Amino acid sequence: MTSAISIEDLTKDFPLGFGHLKLRAVEDLSLEIADNQVFGLLGPNGSGKSTTIKVILGLLAPTRGTCGIFGTPSAEVSSRRDVGFLPEAPYFYRYLTGFELVRFFGRICQVEKSKLNDRVHEVIEWVGLKEAAHRRVGTYSKGMLQRIGLAQALVHDPRLVILDEPTAGVDPVGSAEISSLILKLKEQGKTIILCSHLLGQVEDICDRIAILNRGKLILEGELRDLVSKKDLRSVVVQDYREEYNDELAGWLQARESRLVSVEQPQYSLDRVFLEHVGRSELAREKLSERAEVAKQQDTASGKDNEEKKKSS
Amino acid sequence: MSKVVFSPARINIIAKNTFLEAVRQKFFGFLVIIALGIILSSQVFRDFNFGAPELKFIADFGFGAIVLFGSVLAIVATAQLFFSEIENKTAITILAKPIFRSEFIFGKFLGVSLLLLVFTGMMTVILSVLLFWRETAIMEGVDPEAFEAGRMVAYGDIFLYGIVQWLKFSILCGITMVVASFSNTNLYSVILSFVILLICHLQYLARDAWAQMEFLPVQLAVFMLSAVFPNFQLFNIGDQIALGESIPFELGARIIGYALIYIIVFNLLAVFSFRKREI
Ligand SMILES: Nc1ncnc2c1ncn2[C@@H]1O[C@H](COP(=O)(O)OP(=O)(O)O)[C@@H](O)[C@H]1O
Ligand SMILES: [Mg+2]
Numbered sequence: 197m198t199s200a201i202s203i204e205d206l207t208k209d210f211p212l213g214f215g216h217l218k219l220r221a222v223e224d225l226s227l228e229i230a231d232n233q234v235f236g237l238l239g240p241n242g243s244g245k246s247t248t249i250k251v252i253l254g255l256l257a258p259t260r261g262t263c264g265i266f267g268t269p270s271a272e273v274s275s276r277r278d279v280g281f282l283p284e285a286p287y288f289y290r291y292l293t294g295f296e297l298v299r300f301f302g303r304i305c306q307v308e309k310s311k312l313n314d315r316v317h318e319v320i321e322w323v324g325l326k327e328a329a330h331r332r333v334g335t336y337s338k339g340m341l342q343r344i345g346l347a348q349a350l351v352h353d354p355r356l357v358i359l360d361e362p363t364a365g366v367d368p369v370g371s372a373e374i375s376s377l378i379l380k381l382k383e384q385g386k387t388i389i390l391c392s393h394l395l396g397q398v399e400d401i402c403d404r405i406a407i408l409n410r411g412k413l414i415l416e417g418e419l420r421d422l423v424s425k426k427d428l429r430s431v432v433v434q435d436y437r438e439e440y441n442d443e444l445a446g447w448l449q450a451r452e453s454r455l456v457s458v459e460q461p462q463y464s465l466d467r468v469f470l471e472h473v474g475r476s477e478l479a480r481e482k483l484s485e486r487a488e489v490a491k492q493q494d495t496a497s498g499k500d501n502e503e504k505k506k507s508s
Numbered sequence: 509m510s511k512v513v514f515s516p517a518r519i520n521i522i523a524k525n526t527f528l529e530a531v532r533q534k535f536f537g538f539l540v541i542i543a544l545g546i547i548l549s550s551q552v553f554r555d556f557n558f559g560a561p562e563l564k565f566i567a568d569f570g571f572g573a574i575v576l577f578g579s580v581l582a583i584v585a586t587a588q589l590f591f592s593e594i595e596n597k598t599a600i601t602i603l604a605k606p607i608f609r610s611e612f613i614f615g616k617f618l619g620v621s622l623l624l625l626v627f628t629g630m631m632t633v634i635l636s637v638l639l640f641w642r643e644t645a646i647m648e649g650v651d652p653e654a655f656e657a658g659r660m661v662a663y664g665d666i667f668l669y670g671i672v673q674w675l676k677f678s679i680l681c682g683i684t685m686v687v688a689s690f691s692n693t694n695l696y697s698v699i700l701s702f703v704i705l706l707i708c709h710l711q712y713l714a715r716d717a718w719a720q721m722e723f724l725p726v727q728l729a730v731f732m733l734s735a736v737f738p739n740f741q742l743f744n745i746g747d748q749i750a751l752g753e754s755i756p757f758e759l760g761a762r763i764i765g766y767a768l769i770y771i772i773v774f775n776l777l778a779v780f781s782f783r784k785r786e787i
Contacts, residue, residue, distance in 0.1 A: 253604045255787040273608055274512045281604040287596045289525070291532050303521050304605050348601070 198267040200356050200387040201229040201252060206261035208247055208411075221247040223411040225261070229389065229404075231355075234382050236398040236419070237391045239408035245391040246284050246360055248408070253281060253358070265356065280349030284360040284391075286341055290334030294325055294344045297333055298351050305352035319347040323377065339370035346377065357381055360391045368469050375401050396466070399423070432461055512606040522602075522615025523622065529592070530585055530623045540630065543577040547635055563643055563661055570635035571746035574628060574673055581627055582677040583701045586620050586684035591694040599787050610779040617678075617685055617775055624677040632670035636663055665749045668760055675767035676743040680705060682774030689782040707733075708740040715739075738770045 206225040209218040222244040229235045237245050250256040252263050254270045268275035288297050298316045307315055320329045323343040328336065333344060342362055349357055359378070363371040371394075378388055378401055392398050398405070399419070406416040415422070436458070445455040530536055550569040593599040593616075603612065639661050647655045684701040691697045711733055718730045742763060745755055 250600075250787070255600060255603055257784060257786065273606055274510075276604060276606045277510075277512055279604070281601070283597060283600045283604070285597075286601065288598060288601065289529065291529065300521065300525060301601070301605065304518055304602065304607055306515070306518075306606075345601075 199228045200231050201227070201263065201265055201389070202267075203227040203248070203252070203263040204261055206248070206251060206263055207259045208244070208251055208256060209259045221411050222251070222408075225408075225411070225413050227406060227413065227416070229387065231387050232382065232385055233403040234378060234388045234390060234401050236402035236405035237389060237408065238393065238395065238398065238405055240393055242410075243408040244411040245408055247411075249281075249358055249360055249389075249391060253279070278355040280352070280354040280357045282342070282345040282349045282357075282359045282362055285364065286345040288333045288341070288344065288348075291332060293330050293332055294320060294336070294340075294347070295329045297344060298347045301348040302351040307352050315351060315353075319350050320344075322350070323347045324373065339366045342366055342370070342374065346374070350381075354386070356387045356389070358389045358391075361393075362390070363392065363394060363397055368466055369473055371397055372466070372470060396464075428456065430459075430461075512608075514608055515611065518607055518611045519615045519618065522612060523618035526589055526616050526619025527622045530589055530620065531626075533585075533588070535584065535588070536581070536623065536627075539577050539581050540627065543573050543627075543631055544634060546573040546577075547631065547638065550638075559646060560655075560660065562646065563639060566639055566642060567635070567661070567666070567749070568746070570631070570638070571669065571749075574631045574635070574670070575746075578624065578628055578631075578673055578677045579680060579705060582620070582624055582680040583684050583698055583705065585623060586616075586681045587688050587694050587697040587701065589620060590616060590685065590688040591697070594787070595694075603787055609783050609785075613685065613689070613779045613782055614775060617681060617778075620681045621674075621678045624681065625674050628670050628674040628677065632667060636666050639663075639666070662749065662754055665754055668755055669746060669749055672743050672745060672760070672763055672767075675764060675771070676740060679738055679767055679770045679774065682771050682778065683708075685778040686774050686781065689778045689785065704737065705740075708737045711737050712739055712741045738766070742766065 204226050206222055207220065208222040209220050211217070212219050225244075225248060237248065239245050247256065251258050252265065252270055253276060254273075257271075263270050265275040265279060289300075292300065295316060298320060299312065302312050302316055317329075320326060323346050325340060325343050325347065328340060333341070336344060346359070346362065349359070362374050362378075366374065375397060378390065381388055390398055390402065402419050404417065405419050405422070407414050438458075441455070441458060448455050547570045550566045593602070599612075603609065640663070643655075643659060643661055647659070680701070683704050684697060687700050687704070688694075688697040691700065715730055715734055718726050721727065745759075745763075748755060
């Protein structure tokens with residue numbers, strides 16, 4: 197199967213005023229992004245994430261290299277047919293209502309006319325803006341702008357969704373909601389590319405990540421491989437007492453394992469915040485996702501080990 | 509995956525959106541009010557009791573207001589609507605969709621052109637109503653002898669005048685679109701477009717002055733000048749109308765054809781220069 201996105205040796209220079217001075221925003225980047233996953237494109241500000249996305253979408257011409265979407269080169273308009281894009285810090289026609297805005301983009305993407313209004317209502321409801329649908333976009337808050345931006349990106353039901361900093365400047369409640377929408381998109385079989393520098397948020401939802409720094413790819417891989425300590429496990433016990441420590445260490449030693457530490461698990465500040473501002477469903481959802489991820493991690497790391505054995 | 513094909517429907521959507529945005533801007537309303545004010549202010553001179561010549565005065569005044577404010581609107585609205593998309597980054601969202609850049613440019617052009625049509629139409633109607641009203645009053649009161657042959661004002665020609673000016677404004681819109689497609693700021697585009705407007709109005713002077721010269725480079729330069737810049741003097745049919753001459757059909761057709769060619773050429777130039785622009 198073709199990858200959702202393939203980038204080959206991409207370099208992008210911006211001219212800097214006079215003379216031949218150039219700013220290299222992306223350097224020799226090669227990346228394949230497979231279908232149906234959440235892919236995090238991470239890196240500090242100015243590392244070239246947005247530039248890479250713009251080249252993929254044909255908004256910028258590459259200085260060198262090629263890229264394509266589902267096998268079609270980015271230079272062709274057809275490559276953008278199955279793509280939804282939420283730009284960084286989105287700004288839309290202020291004088292349109294949310295409904296009119298999404299409808300406008302739906303028509304640009306040639307959503308069938310008979311289905312258009314239903315579809316627009318559907319996506320607006322889906323991003324949770326039903327009540328505000330008939331207000332002018334100029335009156336929307338930052339979080340609402342991101343949601344309406346998500347709605348316009350999804351109106352034509354694209355296979356690939358590219359989100360540039362979708363949670364920048366959005367409060368934790370809003371961010372958690374956007375995260376849960378992203379996971380739902382993945383369940384629908386879509387590929388999601390998520391640019392962000394907010395690592396805590398992407399950690400919960402990305403399958404695979406790439407880290408850019410000064411335009412160069414410095415790390416790429418499955419998130420769980422990169423962050424989990426493979427040879428360690430933690431065990432969570434109710435009513436534990438410190439005096440068990442010695443006995444437990446002895447028991448483990450007899451089985452050639454070693455007790456490394458006994459710690460008190462902590463909730464993330466995120467979760468405490470979400471619970472106290474009355475969105476405990478979201479907090480719980482988030483926690484169960486974590487458990488889900490952990491489970492997959494176990495089964496998958498077993499698989500990985502086998503694969504590694506095979507290849508070695 | 510099927511190919512995306514060039515779509516007039518998408519151009520239409522962009523054009524409508526552009527038109528709506530323009531109409532909702534204060535600038536348009538402001539210009540309409542000022543232009544109306546100027547046309548109506550010709551009534552300040554009513555006390556002088558011109559008689560029949562008053563009608564020519566009103567027509568001249570009205571034509572002048574249409575030309576002046578229409579030109580300003582054509583340049584400022586085009587540049588403003590183009591750069592609001594670039595500066596507010598709404599262009600990023602649109603051009604990341606399956607849409608050709610040519611569709612974007614044509615849509616913008618048609619939206620502004622529609623705006624100019626509405627403006628010119630409104631002004632022409634107001635001017636005609638004013639003329640009709642004064643004509644009736646003069647016919648019945650001040651100067652009945654002058655109207656023995658019936659009404660003097662050729663209302664059909666006033667509308668022809670409106671159409672010809674609208675075409676000229678549309679060329680100007682095309683010129684501004686070309687300028688905007690490669691320049692970085694709104695202000696620069698507006699200034700450069702006004703300079704070009706001036707050249708288009710005055711190029712006939714250069715042509716007249718240099719036409720006799722046999723020196724080849726000069727002839728070549730004159731030829732280039734007149735080919736690249738449309739001759740706006742050609743659209744200046746107000747004098748003839750106001751003098752009561754009517755416009756021969758052939759001349760009208762020639763002007764319309766001339767305008768259409770320039771409109772098409774400038775649109776294609778704008779597309780060509782916008783095609784590779786980095787958004
Ligand atoms: N249009 C442009 N002209 C010049 N430099 C640019 C332009 N766009 C981005 N850059 C520069 O390219 C680098 C990468 O920017 P960007 O891709 O926006 O980073 P990120 O999205 O990772 O924060 C930055 O140093 C930025 O200043
Ligand atoms: Mg960015």
